[in-house]
Amino acid sequence: MLKFTKDHEWLKVEDGTAVVGITAHAAEQLGDLVFVELPEVGKDVEKGGNAAVVESVKAASDVYAPIAGTIAEVNEAIVEDPSIVNSDPQGAGWFFKVKLASAGDADELLDEDAYKKLIAADS
Amino acid sequence: MEDNANGDAPGDLKRTPLDDLHIANGGRLVGFAGYDMPVQYKAGILKEHLHTRAAAGLFDVSHMGQLVISTPDGDVRKAALALEKLVPADIAGLGIGRQRYTYFTNDAGGILDDLMVANLGDRLSLVVNAATKEADEAHLRANLPGSIKVERLERALIALQGPKAEAALARLAPDCAAMRFMDVRELDIDGEVCTVSRSGYTGEDGYEISVPVAIAEPLAKALLEMEEVEPIGLGARDSLRLEAGLCLYGSDIDDTTTPVEAALMWAVQKVRREGGDRAGGYPGADVVAAQLKDGPDRLRVGLKPLGRAPVRGGASIYATESGGEAVGVVTSGGFGPSFGGPVAMGYVPAKLAEAGNGLFAEVRGKRLGVETCKLPFVEPGYRRN
Numbered sequence: 001m002l003k004f005t006k007d008h009e010w011l012k013v014e015d016g017t018a019v020v021g022i023t024a025h026a027a028e029q030l031g032d033l034v035f036v037e038l039p040e041v042g043k044d045v046e047k048g049g050n051a052a053v054v055e056s057v058k059a060a061s062d063v064y065a066p067i068a069g070t071i072a073e074v075n076e077a078i079v080e081d082p083s084i085v086n087s088d089p090q091g092a093g094w095f096f097k098v099k100l101a102s103a104g105d106a107d108e109l110l111d112e113d114a115y116k117k118l119i120a121a122d123s
Numbered sequence: 124m125e126d127n128a129n130g131d132a133p134g135d136l137k138r139t140p141l142d143d144l145h146i147a148n149g150g151r152l153v154g155f156a157g158y159d160m161p162v163q164y165k166a167g168i169l170k171e172h173l174h175t176r177a178a179a180g181l182f183d184v185s186h187m188g189q190l191v192i193s194t195p196d197g198d199v200r201k202a203a204l205a206l207e208k209l210v211p212a213d214i215a216g217l218g219i220g221r222q223r224y225t226y227f228t229n230d231a232g233g234i235l236d237d238l239m240v241a242n243l244g245d246r247l248s249l250v251v252n253a254a255t256k257e258a259d260e261a262h263l264r265a266n267l268p269g270s271i272k273v274e275r276l277e278r279a280l281i282a283l284q285g286p287k288a289e290a291a292l293a294r295l296a297p298d299c300a301a302m303r304f305m306d307v308r309e310l311d312i313d314g315e316v317c318t319v320s321r322s323g324y325t326g327e328d329g330y331e332i333s334v335p336v337a338i339a340e341p342l343a344k345a346l347l348e349m350e351e352v353e354p355i356g357l358g359a360r361d362s363l364r365l366e367a368g369l370c371l372y373g374s375d376i377d378d379t380t381t382p383v384e385a386a387l388m389w390a391v392q393k394v395r396r397e398g399g400d401r402a403g404g405y406p407g408a409d410v411v412a413a414q415l416k417d418g419p420d421r422l423r424v425g426l427k428p429l430g431r432a433p434v435r436g437g438a439s440i441y442a443t444e445s446g447g448e449a450v451g452v453v454t455s456g457g458f459g460p461s462f463g464g465p466v467a468m469g470y471v472p473a474k475l476a477e478a479g480n481g482l483f484a485e486v487r488g489k490r491l492g493v494e495t496c497k498l499p500f501v502e503p504g505y506r507r508n
Contacts, residue, residue, distance in 0.1 A: 031358075032169035034458040035432055035465075053487065055433050057168040057458045058358045 003106050004115035005066045007048075010090055011098075013106045018067055018098045022054070025119045027089040031056045033082035038074040038096055045069060045098065047105070052095050054085070067105050069098035139185035140279045140339040148347070148354050156253035158186040161356040168358035172460040175325055175363055176501075179285035180355035181346050184324075188256025189276035189333055190249040190263065197245035205271045206240065206247060209262070211382065211405045213392035217242045222307045222320050224390050226382065227262060232407030232414070233378035234385065235262065237370065241307040241320060248307075248318060250280070250331070252372045279339030284329030284363075286504055287351040292319075292330055295345060299330060304505040313338050313345075324360065326367025327504045365466055366459045368425060368498025374436055375423060375454040375468060381407070383414040384470065386423045422476040425500065426453060426467040426484065429492035433458050433465040434484040440471055441483045444490050450475065453484055462500045471495060 001013045008026035011018040027033075035055040045051050045065035052063035074096045078084050085093035100106070110118065136159040145152060150161030161183070163171060174180055194201045203214040212225035222241040226234045236255040241248045251259045263273045283292055293300045296310040302321040310319045318333040334342055346352045361371070370376045376385045393399050397412055428434045433456060440451035456467030471482065478497050483490035 031163065031167040034169070034460075037432065055458065057172065057362050057460060058162075060433070060435065 001106065002112060003066070003109035004112065004118075005064070005109055006118060007064050007066070008119075009063065009066045011066050011106065011109070013100070016100050016103050017072055018069070018100060018106060019094050020051075020066060020096055020098060021094040022063060022085065022089055023115070023119075024089045027086050027093070030054060030061060031058070031086075033085050036078050036082045036085065036095075038076075038079060039071045041071050041074060043071045045071060054082070063095060065098065066109060067098060068101040070101075071096050072099045073097040137186075139183055140336045141183040141185060141281075141343055144340055144343055145183065145354070150354065150356060153357075155357060156186055158253065160186060161354070163356035163358045164354050166353065168356070168362060169460050171353065171355045171359035172362050174353050175285045175355055175359060176327060176461050177285070178351040178353070179283055179287040179291050179329070179349075180325075180359070181343060181352050182282040182284065182355050182357075182360055183279075183343070184282050184331070185279040185339070186253040187280055188249075188251040188253065188259060189278055189280060190251065190256075190260060191246050191272075191274040191276055192249065192263065192267070193246035193272050193274070194270060195272070199242055199245055199247060202247050202271055203242070205267050207395070207401060207404060209266055209405060210238075210240070211391045211395050211408065211411065212240070213394045213401070214240055214242075214247070215401070216392065216394060219244045220307055222305045222322060226376070226387065226390070227259065228382070228405055228407045228411070229378055230406045230410075231378075232381040232383075232410030234372070234376045234380055234382065234387075235259070235378055237372050237376060239320070239322065241318070243307065243309065243318070248276075248333075250333075254373065276333065277336065279334050279336055281332045281334060281339065281343055281346075282323050282325075282329065283332065283346060283352070284323045284325040284327045284355075285351075286328060288327070288329040289506070291346055291349045291352050292332075294349070295342070302506075304328070304507050312342060317342075321506060324367075324369055325363035326369070326499055326501055327363070328506045362457055362460060365455050365457060365468070366462055366500045367503060368468065368500065370423075371455055380423075380470075381411055381414055381419065383411055384419045384421050384423065388415065419473055421451065421470045422473045423454070423468060423470055424476050424478075425496040425498040426456070426469055426482070426493045427496045427500075428456075428465040428467060428484065429494060431465065432486055432491055434467045434486055434491060434493060438467075438469075438484045438486055440469060440493070441485065441490055442475065444483055444492075449485075451482075459500055466500045467493065468498065
């Protein structure tokens with residue numbers, strides 16, 4: 001199940017765990033990333049709470065947890081090479097995996113069509 | 124140079140003569156110092172930055188102020204001596220066709236703006252920052268004698284920067300190739316007289332071209348059609364100048380920082396210093412002389428973050444990893460694409476300013492190691508010979 005947030009994160013939920021990243025639209029808006037800071041494995045995150053930081057040449061931006069849970073795994077590859085987020089934001093450029101606090105929480109997030117409408121309205 | 128003023132409301136922004144061209148070229152436009160300006164184009168800040176250092180970048184800096192100071196009889200020395208009452212540089216000694224960096228000071232020795240002054244033979248031409256240009260003009264009118272004429276030039280200003288800038292501009296104005304760093308010439312481009320200086324704000328060789336509004340767009344288009352030239356936005360302009368160790372007015376220097384604290388005394392020539400024929404005589408000269416003699420409390424230095432996280436303007440600087448009060452502040456910081464890592468500058472206590480000192484900058488509640496260092500972060504490419 002692929003879901004999106006209005007803060008331009010995507011998450012793919014399988015077996016109670018969500019893989020989280022930023023959308024292609026967000027990656028394009030941010031520009032070339034030069035630094036990524038990821039949460040520690042085992043950290044509990046609140047829905048909408050700060051989970052990661054990305055920095056472009058110009059500015060730093062927060063990445064929020066789209067859902068409550070516990071960080072189960074992080075993608076060290078994007079820390080080593082932040083450009084992966086720009087080249088493959090919705091694939092190899094994933095950020096972290098969250099073990100969901102409650103399995104149904106993702107249902108209320110945006111589906112792909114709703115997210116596409118949202119970014120079309122923004123631009 | 125260049126001012127830091129963001130957050131203008133859209134709608135009442137002024138447009139430069141190149142605004143339509145920015146839109147046509149895919150520029151992402153933002154409010155900056157009251158103008159609708161491209162922060163980047165499609166390539167993005169990182170690639171625009173690297174392109175400028177490798178080839179040539181074209182920047183619209185028409186938002187900056189262009190002023191001319193003259194006397195009715197065209198006596199440039201008289202105009203220069205009058206201007207020296209407001210700035211600490213040797214202006215009367217500036218040769219015809221030469222340009223120099225200086226700043227307006229206040230009575231406390233603070234910097235009101237930084238600017239370029241060129242001697243065009245019968246008049247002086249000034250380039251000042253966008254956000255301060257009205258105040259600068261008023262300052263000149265209020266403080267220069269009535270015999271000195273102050274004029275605002277309504278012209279576009281195009282910067283062409285990078286190692287291939289000479290090859291590109293020489294196709295349109297062959298005489299530009301003979302110019303050295305900080306030379307200024309009036310050259311014919313497309314049948315119009317343009318004022319061309321071999322200078323810029325990137326640390327690279329290049330030119331700033333003051334052009335009549337009517338030919339601004341055709342000239343920019345002609346340059347952009349050349350293989351080595353790409354349009355560059357204000358985002359890369361900022362990262363380029365930061366790597367070059369150049370000050371951003373409003374961030375690194377302002378009316379509370381003196382030239383001594385800002386490490387800008389290189390711009391005060393011998394003749395204007397103690398013992399010189401025209402020593403002092405500008406606002407705050409006594410404060411500057413005293414600081415120079417006794418040493419300032421704080422100094423602007425380069426700061427190299429030891430990790431990979433950028434340390435940005437506004438971050439507090441500490442002497443220790445925990446505890447204690449802040450001892451300084453980062454005034455500019457970000458990622459240096461050519462340096463290949465984070466770069467910053469800021470103010471630290473003079474006793475901690477020596478290159479190689481370990482300090483800490485607070486980022487998101489954590490104190491990250493930084494090291495004081497010499498500026499610039501990249502070797503300049505100026506054409507000095």
